[in-house]
Amino acid sequence: MNGGAQESLFRHTLITTGVMVAFAVACTALLVSTHLTTREPIAASVREAKLRLLEQVLPAELHDNDLLADPLTLPPGTLGNREAAPVYRATLVGRPTAVLLEVTAPDGYAGDIRLLVGIRENGELTGVRVLEHKETPGLGDYIDIARSDWIQNFDGLSLAKLADDGWRVKKDGGHFDYMAGATITPRAVIRAVHAALKYFEQHRATLLGLPAKEETS
Numbered sequence: 001m002n003g004g005a006q007e008s009l010f011r012h013t014l015i016t017t018g019v020m021v022a023f024a025v026a027c028t029a030l031l032v033s034t035h036l037t038t039r040e041p042i043a044a045s046v047r048e049a050k051l052r053l054l055e056q057v058l059p060a061e062l063h064d065n066d067l068l069a070d071p072l073t074l075p076p077g078t079l080g081n082r083e084a085a086p087v088y089r090a091t092l093v094g095r096p097t098a099v100l101l102e103v104t105a106p107d108g109y110a111g112d113i114r115l116l117v118g119i120r121e122n123g124e125l126t127g128v129r130v131l132e133h134k135e136t137p138g139l140g141d142y143i144d145i146a147r148s149d150w151i152q153n154f155d156g157l158s159l160a161k162l163a164d165d166g167w168r169v170k171k172d173g174g175h176f177d178y179m180a181g182a183t184i185t186p187r188a189v190i191r192a193v194h195a196a197l198k199y200f201e202q203h204r205a206t207l208l209g210l211p212a213k214e215e216t217s
Contacts, residue, residue, distance in 0.1 A: 057118035057127030063090035080104035105192035
């Protein structure tokens, strides 16, 4: 190959490389621009969805604070959770009124059942909702509020209102109804909610952000 041909090939390679680099830079700039443009709307949408879920188990009259502003974090292994889990604190005119705990029932029929449990400062349940489950369709779905009102059986209950032996399905001598042929799922949920109430009772001051002297008040 003569010198002229080599020079022509070099120029062609240089131009091609320059075009590819420019294209890569332009694509990167477009991706960055798109990310910056959509990041805030996406974050706002996620935040709104989270708040709607929390408010399903927390009556609006119980709080006037931003529930997502400063959550407490529980370490992995607490209340069945495999990862660190948030605790959302509700306050009204600066006074703690309730907490919302993320809880995992590890013994569902098809695996973990993740729950959101709301508890008033007096230890009474404001509500329970299923965040995620893999239970058998048609049998385990009745724990989902979209398909059944069974989960509302927890509303208003507390350790003071229902003795330990009542935290079972009726088949086992307890308080809770169940679907025939599907007792593993409700047993798992009931045990997890009961454990959440006991944990709250033991760590009330910390969860509510109260002085230690108020823990048993």
